[in-house]
Amino acid sequence: MVKIAIAGGSGNVALEVIDALVATKKHEILLLSRKNVPAVDARPGVTWVKTSYQDPKELMEILQGVHTVLSFIVTQSDPSNVSQKNLINAAIEAGVKRFAPSEWATSSFEHLTWYAGKAEIREYLKELNKDKKVLEYSLFLPGLFTNYFTYPYESAMHFRPFQTQIDFNKRRALTLDGGDDDRITLTTAQDLANVVARAVEYEGEWPVVGGIKGTELSVGQLLALGEKVRGEPFHIERLKADDLKVGLAKCSWLPTVDHPGIPREQAEALAPVLLAGMLLGTSAGVLKVTDEWNRLLPDYQFTQAEEFLTEAWRDKP
Incomplete structure (x- = not known):
């Protein structure tokens, strides 16, 4: 059992992943949201916390004890990637082991101008680990x-x-x-969710490029x-x-x-x-992706x- 923090947890892809994680009955799940925290959440093992993502110190405190962070922040709604960069930096400061940036799509972004924010975060993570690994991360790529x-x-x-x-x-x-x-x-949304649930439990090192080929x-x-x-x-x-x-x-x-x-x-x-x-x-x-997670989860x-x-x-x- 590990503690998992999920940013942008109200989106439809995030909810598929949350349900797959809850179904394992193994993890403590913390949902980060800009919205008011709901009084009741029917999912067992799930708690909510409200954050603007603008205060790095607050985020670091929220992420204390968290093992894995999964980000579903919509990059088009995050000017200059401020929220996601703050989340990454707070994860490092809090000692988070693993991070999944808000990818959940394609292998590259040529002609896909609306994904410019994802490309920037890829470079940001690569630069952070340039001299030594400070954060283990994987780009989960299911294609379409x-x-x-x-x-x-x-x-x-x-x-x-x-x-x-x-x-x-x-x-x-x-x-x-x-x-x-x-x-x-x-790749079906259900298969992506199930792979992420298994990846959380995977004992080896996460691959940086995490292709998922249905x-x-x-x-x-x-x-x-x-x-x-x-x-x-x-x-x-x-x-x-x-x-x-x-x-x-x-x-x-x-x-x-x-x-x-x-x-x-x-x-x-x-x-x-x-x-x-x-x-x-x-x-x-x-839209053609590789099969790293297929090979790691045969x-x-x-x-x-x-x-x-x-x-x-x-x-x-």
Whole structure:
């Protein structure tokens, strides 16, 4: 049993991880929140503490006795990464053994400008350990959550999918012209949560790059899987890279991110930018991740995309 502190614990990915940790019935879990601490939390072994993340001394006191810190701070909502850097520094001062920064996504960030904050934290942690290791950390990288492709239906307890450029629901897709061979890693939110729960108990040293590979397939294979699962051909529009690079999305529809942290007007305005970033980024390999945690946890059986999506879409219109 160890004490685990979770920053940004009200997010949907964080809640999946919290439930997996609680299910082990092994750990003491401390949730850090900017919001008022709820009077009651039904999860056993879970306590809350309110913090602004702005006072390093307060954070250091909060983290006393903590073994592992998992950060789910939304980097887009953390200007200059002040909150997460304060959390990292406080973890070091408090003697925390392990730290997971707010990653939970892709292997790299080429064309994904909205992930600039994650890239900065990677460099910050690397610099801290440059001369000697002061903090053990791992970048948990699941690629793209398979659950996105069940939109608009929910396929996890907490994770809420939103529409992507491959829309299983309306049997349509926006792809990069010539990009059918581009590779993608798909991992369910449930598998990510279970891997993190096992990683907390892992007795060896955490790998800095912590790839988690559920299923790897090409864009073309994902389209074929969609058509198989949905029982009909998809309407596919193929976009030119040169157009996307100058901000032109020449297509009949745009996926819009439905996220509580992004106002609808802002999400609609960002839609062409997000689409271009995802298509160009996929071509650059950002959604293909490595398998470090698969190799360190060889007994864990990952849910394959075909199995998961076939079941998710069974009997759906």
